[in-house]
Amino acid sequence: MIVIKDTQSKVLSVLQAVSGIVERRHTLPILANVMIRKTGTSVQLTTSDLEIQIRTTADLGGDTGDFTTTVGARKLIDILRSLPADQTVSLESSAAKLILKGGKSKFTLQTMPAEDFPLVQESANFGPVFSVPQKTLKNLLSQVSFAMAVHDIRYYLNGILFVAEGKQLSLVATDGHRLAFVSATLDVEVPKQEVILPRKTVLELQRLLSDAEGAIEMQFANNQAKFSFGGMEFVTKLVEGKFPDYNRVIPRNHQNSIILGRTALLSTLQRTAILTSDKFKGVRLNIDPGTLRVAANNAEQEEAVDELDIDYSGDSIEIGFNVTYLIDALSNMSQEMIKIELSDGNSSALLTIPENDQFKYVVMPMRI
Secondary structure: OEEEEEEHHHHHHHHHHHHOOOOOOOOOHHHHEEEEEEEEOEEEEEEEOOOEEEEEEEEOOOOOEEEEEEEEHHHHHHHHHOOOOOOEEEEEEEOOEEEEEEOOEEEEEEEEOHHHOOOOOOOOOOOOOEEEEHHHHHHHHHHHHHHOOOOOOOHHHOEEEEEEEEEEEEEEEEOOOEEEEEEEEEEEEEEEEEEEEEHHHHHHHHHHOOOOOOEEEEEEOOOEEEEEEOOEEEEEEOOOOOOOOHHHHOOOOOOEEEEEEHHHHHHHHHHHHOOOOOOOOEEEEEEEOOEEEEEEEOOOOOEEEEEEEOOOOOOOEEEEEEHHHHHHHHHOOOOOEEEEEEOOOOOOEEEEEOOEEEEEEEEOOOOO
């Protein structure tokens, strides 16, 4: 039976959409495979790593009929990549093998039975469905994902907190040194739900979401989240644990604030960062009426100093920061102007967008 017969580019893009979560080395060999289920004329591709499951359905030609098997996902992708994009490729079943043909090339691949493939058991008690445009969620994720922890023993920090309440969806990420908060308005009212999406899920969603028109539907259960968009269904386990109370971390009523151009500040920080030491990424900010001075030095006793003219008439403040934390935030924003609010040299700083309370970034100071 010819399971698939279509152009290399189409087959490859459908396969790549589901294969991001597939690890090359796995304790369960079958988890390196993609499950291919043919029903009539449509083909359903499913991958899983026991925590995340991604499924997509497409029309990829071939014979009409029912057929199911699993085959090595990465191997299949590597072979398809080596073939010309406009070439017609076919995947045929033969005994316990799949034969991939393209032009004069022929590859015989070993399969494993579909009944051995561990599908994720979906929760029976998902909450109400709500949706936002794909582009909106992609932007929200990019504005906070850089602040997620990486391999922190406080496992609940290795991900993003999603809070849906009323007509608002808020995303929060923190690694203990900085915190990013962003929110958007929903079309429908939803009861309050709080879930923590794992880091791997966040990175995979960012890879899959597009700027194209179309919404992404979300549903949350106690231990799972489900996303549906662009013909794909994405089910993931959640991180269990209590996320820190982010409202207590976000400072209020700072008496000193500066509004300045984002790109000018970003360029100044990137230049100054060149002479910070690899291990100790500290920069010193001296804020005085009319001037912001940024300085850095390293173990070789080299020094970088840069100045920006600013519209500021508040207190003189000297404060140190990990420059990477500031660069990360500014690089993932698109607005022209930003607002920095400070109390003194020992308190956390708050970065926001003027006239917009939907984005907040808190960064702890650093002793220099």
